[in-house]
Amino acid sequence: xxxxxxxxxxxxxxxxxxxxxxxxxxxxxxxxxxxxxxxxxxxxxxxxxxxxxxxxxxxxxxxxxxxxxxxxxxxxxxxxxxxxxxxxxxxxxxxxxxxxxxxxxxxxxxxxxxxxxxxxxxxxxxxxxxxxxxxxxxxxxxxxxxxxxxxxxxxxxxxxxxxxxxxxxxxxxxxxxxxxxxxxxxxxxxxxxxxxxxxxxxxxxxxxxxxxxxxxxxxxxxxxxxxxxxxxxxxxxxxxxxxxxxxxxxxxxxxxxxxxxxxxxxxxxxxxxxxxxxxxxxxxxxxxxxxxxxxxxxxxxxxxxxxxxxxxxxxxxxxxxxxxxxxxxxxxxxxxxxxxxxxxxxxxxxxxxxxxxxxxxxxxxxxxxxxxxxxxxxxxxxxxxxxxxxxxxxxxxxxxxxxxxxxxxxxxxxxxxxxxxxxxxxxxxxxxxxxxxxxxxxxxxxxxxxxxxxxxxxxxxxxxxxxxxxxxxxxxxxxxxxxxxxxxxxxxxxxxxxxxxxxxxxxxxxxxxxxxxxxxxxxxxxxxxxxxxxxxxxxxxxxxxxxxxxxxxxxxxxxxxxxxxxxxxxxxxxxxxxxxxxxxxx
Numbered sequence: 001x002x003x004x005x006x007x008x009x010x011x012x013x014x015x016x017x018x019x020x021x022x023x024x025x026x027x028x029x030x031x032x033x034x035x036x037x038x039x040x041x042x043x044x045x046x047x048x049x050x051x052x053x054x055x056x057x058x059x060x061x062x063x064x065x066x067x068x069x070x071x072x073x074x075x076x077x078x079x080x081x082x083x084x085x086x087x088x089x090x091x092x093x094x095x096x097x098x099x100x101x102x103x104x105x106x107x108x109x110x111x112x113x114x115x116x117x118x119x120x121x122x123x124x125x126x127x128x129x130x131x132x133x134x135x136x137x138x139x140x141x142x143x144x145x146x147x148x149x150x151x152x153x154x155x156x157x158x159x160x161x162x163x164x165x166x167x168x169x170x171x172x173x174x175x176x177x178x179x180x181x182x183x184x185x186x187x188x189x190x191x192x193x194x195x196x197x198x199x200x201x202x203x204x205x206x207x208x209x210x211x212x213x214x215x216x217x218x219x220x221x222x223x224x225x226x227x228x229x230x231x232x233x234x235x236x237x238x239x240x241x242x243x244x245x246x247x248x249x250x251x252x253x254x255x256x257x258x259x260x261x262x263x264x265x266x267x268x269x270x271x272x273x274x275x276x277x278x279x280x281x282x283x284x285x286x287x288x289x290x291x292x293x294x295x296x297x298x299x300x301x302x303x304x305x306x307x308x309x310x311x312x313x314x315x316x317x318x319x320x321x322x323x324x325x326x327x328x329x330x331x332x333x334x335x336x337x338x339x340x341x342x343x344x345x346x347x348x349x350x351x352x353x354x355x356x357x358x359x360x361x362x363x364x365x366x367x368x369x370x371x372x373x374x375x376x377x378x379x380x381x382x383x384x385x386x387x388x389x390x391x392x393x394x395x396x397x398x399x400x401x402x403x404x405x406x407x408x409x410x411x412x413x414x415x416x417x418x419x420x421x422x423x424x425x426x427x428x429x430x431x432x433x434x435x436x437x438x439x440x441x442x443x444x445x446x447x448x449x450x451x452x453x454x455x456x457x458x459x460x461x462x463x464x465x466x467x468x469x470x471x472x473x474x475x476x477x478x479x480x481x482x483x484x485x486x487x488x489x490x491x492x493x494x495x496x497x498x499x500x501x502x503x504x505x506x507x508x509x510x511x512x513x514x515x516x517x518x519x520x521x522x523x524x525x526x527x528x529x530x531x532x533x534x535x536x537x538x539x540x541x542x543x544x545x546x547x548x549x550x551x552x553x554x555x556x557x558x559x560x561x562x563x564x565x566x567x568x569x570x571x572x573x574x575x576x577x578x579x580x581x582x583x584x585x586x
Contacts, residue, residue: 012416013290016420017071017282020278020431031059032050032051032053032054032057032059033045033050035053035057035083035274036049036050036053039085057083066275070275074283079093079283080276081276082269083274083275083276084272084274084277092277093262093265095260096262096284099261099262100247100250100254100263102178103178103247103250104243104246104250106178106179106181106182106186107185107186107246108243108246110185110187111185111186111189111246112190112193113190114191115194116194117190117194118140118141118197119194119197119198122198122201122202123228124220124224126210126224126227127220128220140191141191144187149250149252149253149511149515150515150518151534151548151552152187153180153252153256154256154548156180156184157180157256158541160180167180169257170258171257171258172260180257184253185246185253186246192238192242192504192505192508195504196235196238196504197231199504200231200235204227204231207230210223213226229303232303233300233303233461236296236299236300237296237460238457238458239296240292241454241457244285247262247263247285250263251267251426252426252515262281262285263426265277266278267426267427267430285427335561337557338554338561341378341382341554342385344382345378345380345381345382349379350376350379350380350383350528351526351528352376354370354374355373357370357374358370359540359543359544368546369544371536371537371540371544371547372536372537372539372547377550378550380533381528381530382528383528384530384532384533384551387513388510388513388529388530388531391447391509391513392506392507392509392510392513394444395447395451395509395513396502396503396509399448399451399455399509400498400499402452403455403456403459403498403502404495404498406452406456406459406460407456407458407462407494408463420450420452425451425512425515426515426521428449429442429446429516431446432446438520438522438523438524439522439524440517440522440523440527442522443513443516443523446516446521447513451505454505455502458497459498462493462494462497506558510555510558511555514529514530514531515531517531517532517534517535518532530554533547533551534548534551
């Protein structure tokens with residue numbers, strides 16, 4: 001299994017670097033012309049000037065030769081020189097990586113504090129034996145996870161820096177510059193992890209060993225610590241994926257706060273087609289993902305103990321009884337509001353310009369106000385739901401199918417997932433846009449290409465744990481066929497939790513597509529896409545906040561609907577739940 005994970009990591013690394021190395025040629029543009037424009041916008045692109053650049057950089061030998069020369073330099077510890085300014089790439093990559101790792105550490109502190117805050121009520125009630133039905137943190141956690149990082153960064157900048165003057169708005173010159181970017185990155189990540197941990201704990205407290213320990217006189221503190229240890233092994237890969245995403249996925253936040261991190265460096269080098277700098281940046285991100293994955297795997301194996309080095313026992317599918325009237329109303333209200341707003345907006349014209357009503361406040365004629373060009377915001381959010389939500393649902397379904405297939409190959413899936421997860425959606429968006437051009441389809445392909453690792457890692461962990469369950473050993477002993485075990489035990493134990501995880505990440509997929517639109521890699525003007533709407537409205541957010549709040553509120557409603565659907569009652573099909581080995585190890 002270790003060999004398979006190593007091979008998958010190396011294979012994914014080769015594929016990623018190969019695609020990055022072909023970027024200038026995939027775009028269909030002359031790399032020499034792009035480099036000339038990056039070096040000097042005033043210089044005429046004469047044949048002599050372009051030929052000089054080709055000879056200088058060896059572009060005439062073709063993409064494979066250029067990629068081979070770069071890989072040979074990497075083996076020697078030389079990442080080459082920038083095609084734009086001639087500076088060595090390695091110092092720039094190390095500088096950007098140091099900034100991003102510092103920002104990741106600060107954001108991770110915010111993430112863990114928020115995760116603890118969200119799951120503590122469930123942990124306390126479960127340890128005391130007062131946990132009944134579904135938990136109450138799903139809605140707040142989903143709302144936090146659905147906040148667009150780029151919008152949250154802008155709001156924090158506006159409120160805490162411009163209005164209150166508590167923190168500096170831009171730059172990277174001291175600890176005070178860490179606060180706002182760390183909050184913008186850590187709050188959504190804390191919502192995701194808090195929801196996952198909070199969702200896993202009720203299933204743990206329903207296991208028989210908890211009642212046995214409680215009747216034996218164990219204190220709530222002991223039971224709480226044991227429950228955390230029982231729930232954490234399947235979730236540790238998610239913590240690693242989120243930690244790496246805080247580094248590579250911070251491009252929009254780094255752009256808002258002018259933070260010279262590795263993500264912003266990669267974006268700038270891709271726009272300038274500075275291939276050596278882009279390759280060095282992506283290599284650093286991928287290696288970071290591999291290192292984080294190894295650390296997480298070591299921690300997970302230590303938590304499992306010597307008896308379960310290669311697998312753990314599965315968490316039973318979460319069973320929720322009568323969730324209460326409020327929990328039943330949340331999805332209904334969210335769905336109705338989404339349907340009303342989108343349906344009403346679809347009846348209006350999203351491209352009609354009224355320059356006399358620019359940035360108009362909400363009124364009867366314009367229920368959600370107008371944008372900077374006088375276009376009706378309600379009409380634009382209604383028509384923008386089709387490319388945003390439709391693409392997100394399609395990406396969610398594709399990611400779930402990929403995860404379920406690759407989950408049964410955990411040795412290969414783990415390494416590939418760690419490596420691909422280190423590539424931010426923005427970088428994937430750049431690569432796809434270079435090949436097919438910017439647009440909603442390209443953004444969807446980019447998000448789908450890097451959106452499956454978290455689900456695949458979850459599925460692989462559950463498959464490993466389910467296969468180690470004692471009741472499956474008993475089924476094999478009595479002669480049950482592999483197909484029977486797969487369809488009656490393994491698939492039901494894996495498909496339900498992964499499906500709920502996929503639904504929970506639906507707002508995140510919508511946000512990723514919106515983020516690509518925000519950075520100009522998704523839908524192009526004048527199309528009404530939610531991310532593009534946010535990008536167009538941010539310069540006027542202080543004067544006309546409704547233009548930015550409208551798509552944000554719809555994303556929050558989508559998050560509330562997603563988390564409600566992810567907690568629907570599930571009846572496990574296996575009649576013999578696994579007895580947790582961890583109960584005797586703790």
